[in-house]
Structures are given as C-alpha cells and as structure tokens.
Amino acid sequence: MVSPRYNRIYGVVRRIPRGRVATYGQVAELAGFPGQARQVGYALRALSDDANVPWHRVINARGELSPRAESTSVHVQRALLRAEGIRFDAEQRVSFVKYRWKPR
DNA sequence: TTTATGGCTGTCA
C-alpha cells in the first residue's frame, strides 16, 4: 500500500499526454503539493517498473533530464522522449514552448 | 526522535 500523496502524484503523471512533458514543480502543484517538487522526484523514484506511469515525461525546470542514481536512466529517458516525437537541442534540452503540457 | 540525503526550484553573485 502506498501513501495517498504518491497515488496523487502518479495520477497526475499519468495524465501527461504522449509527446508532452511536465516539470516536477508542475506535477507537484497539480497534485496539490505546491513547492514540493522534490517529493515528486521521490515518488517517481520509488515507482516500480511495471507501474503504468510515464515517469520519463517529467523533467526538471531547466528543460533537462534529471540525472538519477542509475546513470543509464538518463539515456533511456531521452530515448523514450524522442520516440514520442520530442526534439532535443544541441544542449540536450527540451523546448517548453513546444512541448510543455498545459492542463486545463 | 534526530540526522542525513535526495530524479527540485528560485534567487543572487
């Protein structure tokens, strides 16, 4: 059994459409925990592999992928995003103007 | 209970 906030966070992440990205802060806010972006990171970190959550669509406020314990994960994440049609610039950053998820 | 550590973020030098 997981804590309610985690479920809340997972729910928000699941709403991110394909080909779009959201920041940790944004997810935190939508989940009802403004300013707690870090907790979002923890929630995603604790996420099991078989869980149906597109964790790769969540990136940091700079438009970059957040490095995790596993150094390979960044590489994987980037591959997943590109597979969804998201482009990276020379700095390996995502354009929020184009891909930022705008929930209504 | 106290400490240390984080897949973050905004501000300032």
Next chain:
DNA sequence: ATGACAGCCATAA
C-alpha cells in the same frame, strides 16, 4: 552562462 545557497519535506537508518 555557471555555481552557491536556502527552502519544501518524505524516507531511510
């Protein structure tokens, strides 16, 4: 543009 700092607070030990 890059680096340092300070808040947010849940987990693990």
